Amino acid sequence: MVQKDAFEALEHKIMALRENSRTGDERKTMDEVFDRDTLLGIYKLMTDGYLDTIQYPVSTGKEGNVFAVADDEGKLFALKIYRTSNASFNRIAKYIEGDKRFRGIAGSRRKVIFAWANKEFRNLQRLVDAGVRVPSPIRYQRNMLMMEYIGNKRGPAPLLRNVVLDDPGKVYETIVKYMRLAYQEAGLVHADLSEYNILYYRKRPVIIDVGQAVLVDHVNSKDFLLRDIENINRYFRGLEVDVMDRDELLLAITEASR
Ligand SMILES: Nc1ncnc2c1ncn2[C@@H]1O[C@H](COP(=O)(O)OP(=O)(O)OP(=O)(O)O)[C@@H](O)[C@H]1O
Ligand SMILES: [Mg+2]
Incomplete structure (x- = not known):
């Protein structure tokens, strides 16, 4: 009975989110x-006691949505929901295919999307363990x-x-340190790193959106890393930081002991 009520409350909340969506496009997105x-996934998170309420939408992206949710003590969490549409599948399939951790799962669209949530979860855990500041993963479903x-x-x-930085040079250094730790300790290249996938919290950068991050032995990892380096250098050059030369930075990130 309690569970049935919870499910009804959830449906209610989702209906309300849908009604609050202003445009037809937004409503379609919600659907x-x-x-x-x-x-079913949200319901499972609820019955397992991880999640009590959906608070508000944080972001509506092409491949997924992020919501602020709370547990029964009111503690907030971020819930990222990947859309199981064809468009998402086409974009992410190539990252999954080249990843030895996910050998043999290509094919079914839903399986690939589910693997993607699992992949982001595992990448986050590796990065936490390596000392890179990312959101700690709680659970995937x-x-x-x-x-x-x-x-x-x-x-x-x-x-x-969207932040005006007091000391952009210091933030640049921290991000470079994180890229090196990711590479050296987690064995990962982010592969979509830019000012769009870094949050700024308590005066420090927090790296997000690591679903597409690949292991360093992925065939394209070097190209992805160079692209990350160029994005970060471009952004901080624009803030008049004296950034490291591209190849020098590549070495600083990839060389074993420095
Ligand atoms: N752990 C988190 N805490 C707070 N906000 C978050 C968190 N994770 C993501 N967000 C917010 O949600 C947005 C989208 O998250 P993310 O970049 O991981 O997803 P995405 O699928 O790449 O979406 P987009 O296409 O909008 O980049 C972020 O730009 C950020 O504003
Ligand atoms: Mg993003």
């Missing part, structure tokens, strides 16, 4: 996000990932690109 798989919420009651932390 796509809260498909049957997703409702089907096409969704629950993780530490970066922000406070007033809202999520801003993206790096």
